[in-house]
Amino acid sequence: MDTELMLKVYPFFLKAALVTVELSILTGILGLSCGALGAAARLSRFRFLRFLGAAYVSVFRGTPALIQLFILYFGGPQIGIQLDAFQAGVIGLGVNIGAYMTETMRGAIISVDKGQREAARTLGLSQFQTFRKVTLPQAMRLMIRPLGVNINALIKGTALVAAISVVELTYTAQRYIGSTYKPFEMFLIAGVLYMIIIYGTGRAVAWLDRRARIV
Amino acid sequence: MTASQPFIEVRQARKCYGEIEVLKDISLTVDRGQIVAIIGPSGSGKSTLLRAINDLDPLTAGEVWLDGVRVNKTLPHRQYEKHINQMRQHIGMVFQHFNLFPHLTVRDNVTMAPKLLKGISDKEADRLAEEQLAHVGMLERIDYFPSQLSGGQKQRVAIARALAMKPKLMLFDEATSALDPELVEEVNLVMKKLAEEHMTMIIVTHEMDFAASVCDRVIFMDGGVVVEEGPPELVFRNPTQDRTRNFLRKHLEGAK
Ligand SMILES: Nc1ncnc2c1ncn2[C@@H]1O[C@H](COP(=O)(O)OP(=O)(O)OP(=O)(O)O)[C@@H](O)[C@H]1O
Numbered sequence A: 001m002d003t004e005l006m007l008k009v010y011p012f013f014l015k016a017a018l019v020t021v022e023l024s025i026l027t028g029i030l031g032l033s034c035g036a037l038g039a040a041a042r043l044s045r046f047r048f049l050r051f052l053g054a055a056y057v058s059v060f061r062g063t064p065a066l067i068q069l070f071i072l073y074f075g076g077p078q079i080g081i082q083l084d085a086f087q088a089g090v091i092g093l094g095v096n097i098g099a100y101m102t103e104t105m106r107g108a109i110i111s112v113d114k115g116q117r118e119a120a121r122t123l124g125l126s127q128f129q130t131f132r133k134v135t136l137p138q139a140m141r142l143m144i145r146p147l148g149v150n151i152n153a154l155i156k157g158t159a160l161v162a163a164i165s166v167v168e169l170t171y172t173a174q175r176y177i178g179s180t181y182k183p184f185e186m187f188l189i190a191g192v193l194y195m196i197i198i199y200g201t202g203r204a205v206a207w208l209d210r211r212a213r214i215v
Numbered sequence B: 001m002t003a004s005q006p007f008i009e010v011r012q013a014r015k016c017y018g019e020i021e022v023l024k025d026i027s028l029t030v031d032r033g034q035i036v037a038i039i040g041p042s043g044s045g046k047s048t049l050l051r052a053i054n055d056l057d058p059l060t061a062g063e064v065w066l067d068g069v070r071v072n073k074t075l076p077h078r079q080y081e082k083h084i085n086q087m088r089q090h091i092g093m094v095f096q097h098f099n100l101f102p103h104l105t106v107r108d109n110v111t112m113a114p115k116l117l118k119g120i121s122d123k124e125a126d127r128l129a130e131e132q133l134a135h136v137g138m139l140e141r142i143d144y145f146p147s148q149l150s151g152g153q154k155q156r157v158a159i160a161r162a163l164a165m166k167p168k169l170m171l172f173d174e175a176t177s178a179l180d181p182e183l184v185e186e187v188n189l190v191m192k193k194l195a196e197e198h199m200t201m202i203i204v205t206h207e208m209d210f211a212a213s214v215c216d217r218v219i220f221m222d223g224g225v226v227v228e229e230g231p232p233e234l235v236f237r238n239p240t241q242d243r244t245r246n247f248l249r250k251h252l253e254g255a256k
């Protein structure tokens, strides 16, 4: 193993890791937003919205994220959508992970005990007040861990945008392999950096989960 | 409101789940301050009837009236929501499984609804919580979370939560059925206290002794109909219907 080379190039990988983190954060924000909207649609009183939500989930979970990304980035210009690679990466991955988050959030909301809703409605709370004050706070606690799983998948999924040449960790590793012919070392650096990002995120999720535990 | 109108009236209530008719043309009235027990075998429709009164389980047909106002009015969705939320503020309900809000302290369980719906200040809310919790003997636990309470304590808090809305009527659906036997009495005592204060109550229960000691009237239901009703001494001591006799006999054997 060429450790000397690794020590020489790793600062460039750190910069790329920052791009991966940035990508993950933006994707995560977009994903959570899509997830919230998707869950709201899936649980809506209106049939059409329920249908839209279900269609969103099945389309984006039913096709490879890579294909979705390619359609957006390479196919987009054909239908008038011009995005740079980074934008396409964020939007493509965000909307994709949002479909998974839709199901996570919906699952958490419907697993709040029905008696909770009944007790709130019995006191005279409206549907919306019941959701805001009773169902949602409890669902939020339930969804932290499963959303953590989605976020873990999301971070690993950012590697896909190397395929549309966003200069993040995986792409950087590939580029250095092109000039050094040392795939083992280069992927090892990338792998370790992914692990650090994912480990850190996992700890943050666990911390949130502990804090949100009902006494 | 006419003078002759009963405080609570259920008129020809029918409830179907698909093909199955769970309530078959039930009518009953309850006067202000009256305490009524509903007894009957499992599946006879007691909960369904009780939950129809605050429209938690809407009736298929029939009317529910409270203090001269139709509870289950026919209105467009939005207007109905407003109307029913208003009505429910007057109808307290206590559940078998307490259904306290686990993410809120005892205090916030009691004050959440009054704060949201009556716009009372934090100070008034604190006073209300203290007053209601003292009433059920739970003042010392005001800053606890539900998970830190025993079943009996939870149920007493749930009663305080319902009373904090100053309801005209209280519904109890087997309030003590989920409790360990030694915790039943503390909840019964609270209910007795309410009875002494002339709270109008409809109590679904399996506890015949309790029903006999606090209720003015007992309704025996079976198969979705009211089989027999009357003062407890009549229904319990001298039932006129075979079905009532059988039920009471079986129940006595079961209790032993
Ligand atoms: N959501 C529902 N869907 C279909 N059937 C239902 C539903 N809820 C209740 N039932 C049926 O309605 C009947 C009456 O139920 P209900 O809960 O009112 O009985 P109950 O007298 O309260 O019984 P228990 O003493 O066991 O609480 C039962 O046969 C029950 O299976």
Ligand SMILES: [Mg+2]
Binding pocket: B046, B047, B048, B173, B174
């Ligand atoms: Mg019942």
